[in-house]
Amino acid sequence: MSNWDPTLSLQAWRELLVDAGWAVPSWSRQCFGRDLPAWADQVVADEIRLIGAVGQPLGSGMSLAAPTIVEHGSDELRHLILRPTLTGEKTWCQLFSEPGAGSDLAGLSTSAVLDGDEWVINGQKVWNTSAHHADYGMLVARTSWDVPKHHGVSYFILPMHQPGIEVRGIKQMNRHASFNEVFLTDARIPANHLVGTLNDGWRVARATLAHERTFSTMRRPKFVESAGKQSRAVSEAEAEAEEHFKTYVWYPQRAGRVDLVIERAQQHGVAHDLVIRQEIAALISFQRTSEWTALRARAARALGRPPGPEGSLGKLAASQVARMAHRVHTLISGANGMLTTGDHPHDATIAEVLVSTPAQSIAGGTDEIQKSIIGEKILGLARESDPSLDLPYREVARRSQ
Numbered sequence: 554m555s556n557w558d559p560t561l562s563l564q565a566w567r568e569l570l571v572d573a574g575w576a577v578p579s580w581s582r583q584c585f586g587r588d589l590p591a592w593a594d595q596v597v598a599d600e601i602r603l604i605g606a607v608g609q610p611l612g613s614g615m616s617l618a619a620p621t622i623v624e625h626g627s628d629e630l631r632h633l634i635l636r637p638t639l640t641g642e643k644t645w646c647q648l649f650s651e652p653g654a655g656s657d658l659a660g661l662s663t664s665a666v667l668d669g670d671e672w673v674i675n676g677q678k679v680w681n682t683s684a685h686h687a688d689y690g691m692l693v694a695r696t697s698w699d700v701p702k703h704h705g706v707s708y709f710i711l712p713m714h715q716p717g718i719e720v721r722g723i724k725q726m727n728r729h730a731s732f733n734e735v736f737l738t739d740a741r742i743p744a745n746h747l748v749g750t751l752n753d754g755w756r757v758a759r760a761t762l763a764h765e766r767t768f769s770t771m772r773r774p775k776f777v778e779s780a781g782k783q784s785r786a787v788s789e790a791e792a793e794a795e796e797h798f799k800t801y802v803w804y805p806q807r808a809g810r811v812d813l814v815i816e817r818a819q820q821h822g823v824a825h826d827l828v829i830r831q832e833i834a835a836l837i838s839f840q841r842t843s844e845w846t847a848l849r850a851r852a853a854r855a856l857g858r859p860p861g862p863e864g865s866l867g868k869l870a871a872s873q874v875a876r877m878a879h880r881v882h883t884l885i886s887g888a889n890g891m892l893t894t895g896d897h898p899h900d901a902t903i904a905e906v907l908v909s910t911p912a913q914s915i916a917g918g919t920d921e922i923q924k925s926i927i928g929e930k931i932l933g934l935a936r937e938s939d940p941s942l943d944l945p946y947r948e949v950a951r952r953s954q
């Protein structure tokens with residue numbers, strides 16, 4: 554940490570971190586790490602913060618794309634893509650869902666066809682968070698129509714800034730616009746941007762989804778003042794975080810704002826109402842116990858265990874907390890909770906909670922899909938029946954038209 558120099562630019566500082574292997578020390582040396590145990594990542598991140606320096610960039614590049622590339626990418630791809638992701642130079646979005654393929658993601662129909670040394674992509678994606686400013690997309694596309702659906706999908710890194718890509722924002726019912734439709738018309742991907750092997754993209758996509766369900770909560774980084782010096786890297790990191798959180802500003806409301814319920818009950822004069830007290834106690838107890846489950850999962854990660862089906866338990870618990878919080882806020886605020894002007898409670902935050910919590914049980918796989926995963930992978934129940942599983946996808950697509 555003697556290399557920390559507050560006058561460096563954010564980019565220059567992160568390049569030093571990456572070159573020294575301290576950005577993600579548990580990764581291998583080929584992946585810009587130091588081959589240290591998984592627990593070292595948090596220890597090093599804490600030390601970096603304590604000296605007032607800046608660590609990893611925020612966003613799905615670090616949380617989803619980079620670990621997927623570390624696990625499944627070729628050495629060439631790791632070398633090419635990890636470095637600008639680790640420095641924050643390149644940002645990412647996830648291009649998985651389609652109008653006809655959400656829960657049944659393997660039923661996707663965006664196609665990728667090899668043309669010389671490039672893949673040509675045609676189709677439509679939807680609900681793609683941050684696609685309006687991302688540099689790269691994690692794309693799953695169909696590369697074979699003659700095999701069952703899970704066996705004909707490949708995983709690519711799509712450069713987003715090119716003529717064949719049109720990104721259209723979607724206005725949500727909470728008035729934010731954090732996700733998009735993405736139209737792909739003869740978009741191009743260099744042949745070496747395939748992650749994993751051809752037609753084995755389902756396995757790679759599952760790795761990304763497992764990282765998405767790792768109980769991680771998105772927190773705004775707190776920067777420590779750097780020994781009285783004006784720090785260029787810190788102010789650039791603050792600006793980076795500011796920009797990043799514009800997209801995610803409603804996510805605390807999506808999670809239910811449990812932190813507000815006691816204050817709201819006191820303000821509204823219902824803190825002594827017996828029914829409301831019971832509901833608040835049930836909500837806070839459930840949230841605390843689900844936090845312990847999250848801590849157990851984090852401890853497993855720190856021991857180097859890969860994310861597994863237990864992520865689905867955390868996702869389900871988060872949905873349940875959001876639903877319970879929605880109910881408690883409604884009990885406390887009554888019909889006023891719906892107001893966004895005039896006599897609105899808590900600067901209309903409660904109204905935003907009420908229209909944002911449904912998203913918690915959809916994003917990253919719906920509650921029903923998590924229950925199926927838990928049933929099959931944890932409880933060992935029989936696999937859900939799907940008559941299309943053994944058919945060549947070309948026949949399935951024709952039948953559903």
Ligand SMILES: Cc1cc2nc3c(=O)[nH]c(=O)nc-3n(C[C@H](O)[C@H](O)[C@H](O)COP(=O)(O)OP(=O)(O)OC[C@H]3O[C@@H](n4cnc5c(N)ncnc54)[C@H](O)[C@@H]3O)c2cc1C
Nearest residue numbers: 647648649650655656680681682912915916917918919921
């Ligand atoms: C806030 C937010 C951010 C998102 N960000 C992204 C992103 O960045 N990139 C991306 O690609 N996608 C993103 N998504 C999309 C998300 O992954 C999908 O919405 C989700 O997978 C569900 O798919 P769907 O909307 O097509 O619903 P459907 O799959 O059509 O489901 C509709 C209903 O049917 C139920 N259902 C479906 N199949 C079954 C089954 N087999 N058994 C029981 N019930 C079933 C579902 O549970 C649901 O209730 C985001 C969504 C949200 C809400």
